Amino acid sequence: MALLWAVLQGGYMRKIACISMLALMVFACKKGEEKKAQQVVADAQKGEEKITGTIAKVNGKPIDATLFNQEVDKLTQGGQRTIPEERLSRLKQSVLDRLIEDELLGQEEEKQGITVTKEESDKEFEKYRARFKTEEQFQNYLKYGKTTVEEIRKRLDSALALNKLLEKLGKLNISEEEVKKAYESGIKAYTEPEQVHAMHILIKVAENAPQNEVEAAKKKAMDILAKLKKGADFQELAKQYSDDPGTKEKGGDLGFFRRNMMTPKFEEAAFALKAGEMTKEPVRTPYGFHIIKVVERKEERVKPFEEVRDQIYESLKNRQVFKARRELVEQLKKDAKIEILVDLGIKAPPQPETKKPEPAGQAGAEQEKEKK
Structure with missing residues (x-):
């Protein structure tokens, strides 16, 4: 200051x-x-x-x-x-x-007599407002976007009036056939890939760590796995033993993820499990040893046209x-x-210089000189 x-x-x-x-x-x-x-x-x-x-x-x-x-x-x-x-x-x-x-x-x-009624305006604003999950998110948008509710409403009303104008002039005409064709040609965009919701407990050890450190980490993972097989709560043990700071306090919960988001060994093990199953042995990755449990699965799904x-x-x-x-x-x-x-x-952009063409007689004379 x-x-x-x-x-x-x-x-x-x-x-x-x-x-x-x-x-x-x-x-x-x-x-x-x-x-x-x-x-x-x-x-x-x-x-x-x-x-x-x-x-x-x-x-x-x-x-x-x-x-x-x-x-x-x-x-x-x-x-x-x-x-x-x-x-x-x-x-x-x-x-x-x-x-x-x-x-x-x-x-x-x-x-053309185009107007936007209060009911139409309120409906458009509520649709826009619904994009934000919480009131806090919406208020942050207003604050950091340096805008106001009045400005947002004005933009929405303007867009709605434009749509109504174009429709009246016959410039907006989308057939159901066009919509279906776009769906069929872009089917990949409407396909939800296979996903798993998993939890894990990580016992960290470097990939190039000495053998005794690797064995110690594996033994610790095996001991935790033994407790889990006896009925211990997975999330409680994750909070107690996991070395993953990102999921430790959440009981090891990784949420849903699809293929190509995790390291290959971890992904292979997770996608091989059914809902409720747990790896029988700790899985080694560059991060250490993981005990993985799948909570639920989502198979690949193509969203229906409707x-x-x-x-x-x-x-x-x-x-x-x-x-x-x-x-x-x-x-x-x-x-x-x-x-x-x-x-x-x-200012107008500068124009490139153009070289004036030489008179035909002069060019011919110079060519004759070069030949000599």
Whole structure:
């Protein structure tokens, strides 16, 4: 904190001086909506420019700089993220393009009488909220994602309105045959592999350990196995003896896992057991000796079409929405009057130098010289 205060204090007078100079640079603009947006320095210390006023018009309707600046701040993390000037200009242009597109779509939705009811909005939000398992997870998302419930609702309402618009215009049309075809062609994605739910007790010994250490570890594992065969509780012995810090306190529980997730010897032994069975001998791996018990098994299962039908439909719809939106926006742009009232300072990429062709006579003369 002391270092931060010193930096801020040191930059304070420089900031005041810069702001004073900038005050002389403010210029008068035309009155009314036709005036171009003023560009002022928002952070004199960093030289970062902010825009005020109307930045663009779409069919005469103004787009204010407030929303533009909010979106740019998200990309730059409020100016904390260092972005090269040219790239920042292109990001700003991208933000402006998106705001213009949103305005075009909003005007078309209004023209077509598209509305989102409170019931529809609440339903979409609840579906979105259900992605988070707990309220704590949702609140963390809001905090670290630097967003609000209002912003999320606005995005969801906008997406829902777009879907309704595209459907009304006949641009969203997914047949049941298309959904079934996608299911059949992507059947591997809907196949759950064979899995086992296992517990283990590890007696650790290095792979290249001296023979006496290996024998001692194996004897300890054999003694534990003998207790288990006499009816001792597996999880209690795991908590007492296991050298695996990741599962020790959970009674050795590894949860479900599929093939190619464990070391080969461990996997081979685990998948050879039936539910409720335990290895008859300790299993040696590079980590040491394991006693493995399988709690339950899940055989390979292909999810039926009915189970994944909605998931596939949503995936196909999202692709179609992306394509249809792009095509609609291009059409709306052609028919719209769009005025850009701000210069974002985007420089055209440098063009490669082209070598002028030599006159035919000169080239022929040089070739004759080479022959001589």
